[in-house]
Amino acid sequence: MESSKKYFAEALGTFALVLFGCGAATIASVSQSGPEGIGLLGISLAFGFSLMVMVYAIGPISGCHINPAVSIAMMAAKKLSLKETIGYVLSQCTGATLAAAILYVIAIGSDGFVMPEWGLASNGWGDGYLGEYNIISAAITEFVFTFLFLLVIFGTTAKIASPLMAGLAIGISLTLIHMVAIPITGTSVNPARSLGPALFSGGEALRQLWLFILIPIAGGLFAALVRNLFLED
Template identity: 75%
Template sequence: MSAMKKYTAEGLGTFALVLFGCGAATIAGVSATGPSGLGLLGISLAFGLAVVAMAYTIGPISGCHINPAISVAMCVAGKLSAKDLIGYVIAQCIGAILGAAILYVIATGSAGFEMVPWSLGSNGWGEGYLGAYDMKSAFITEFVFTFLFLMVIFGTTAKKASPQMAGLAIGISLALIHFVAIPITGTSVNPARSIGPAIFAGGIAIQQLWLFIVAPLAGGIFAALLRKVFVDD
């Protein structure tokens, strides 16, 4: 498989994840002050099902990382080259930004839409954001749930695992993570997914973006280092 085809697949997959997941949150589901419409269950399933759909669409091409935390963890685990890591992360971030751009264009077409703090499904914490959890809770949430997410990925893609079920298991685990983490941070566990919406939301979403880069990357690296305790890969 050519490198450019893999990078394009990663960009497309991340584009779809942001458009489906953040789109559900923005248009039909949840604001920074609380859930409405689809609510927490619907938003969680939107993100999880987006991963399932993309896993079976681009998985055979690129492995369907669509998340820099996954790509970095795979590189640390020796499953992705440094060259591909750079290509994957750039493509993922571009895809996320394009997904957020399309979502912005669609959302602003509604007369009732207003760009408020943490718009377009941006991640955040603190006063005014969903459950108003503090930075400590937000960091722990993103670190721990990214760690658990990567453990699922390492386990379901191990040699003795069933490859046909990997996409479904990974998507379900992401939905489960959203069930718990949405009220705390809006759920990132994916730096690219956070970067896209934050660029358009600006303000406090940009100021808080660092946490949604650092914590997921640290959680993913921690999983890569500890995986052999739990997984025979």
């Protein structure tokens, strides 16, 4: 498969993930269904379902990483070259930024719209952010859940695993992660997903972005280490 096709698929998949997931949190969380909108469960399902359908849509082309932490972990596990990893990460960040741009254009179409702190479903922590958890809780959450997420991905994409079930298992795992982690950090486990909204939100979202880049990558690398040492297929 040509690298350009893989990169386009990764950009498209990340675009869809951010548009559906962050769109659900930004727009559908406050809707005609009431002040709570679709709620935490609905947002969790939006992220999980969007990943699941993209696994089946672009998985045969690029593997559907749509997450820099996944691509870097795959490189550490010797499943992806350095050149491809760089291309994947750049494509993922581009797709996430384009999706955030579209969400921003849609959001400002509402009368009286003012970009809130941590707008467009940006990730964050501390005073004023959702459950107001501290930085230690945020770092532990992002590390542990990214670690578990990557273990699911490694397991369901192993040579002896059933490829037909991979998308379902990976999508459900992301849903479960969001159901727990949304009140803490808004749930990142994906640096590209955090980057796009933060660029348009600015403020605290942009200042806190470093954690949602470094910690998920660290969690993914730890999963690759555990996989290489104990779970090699």
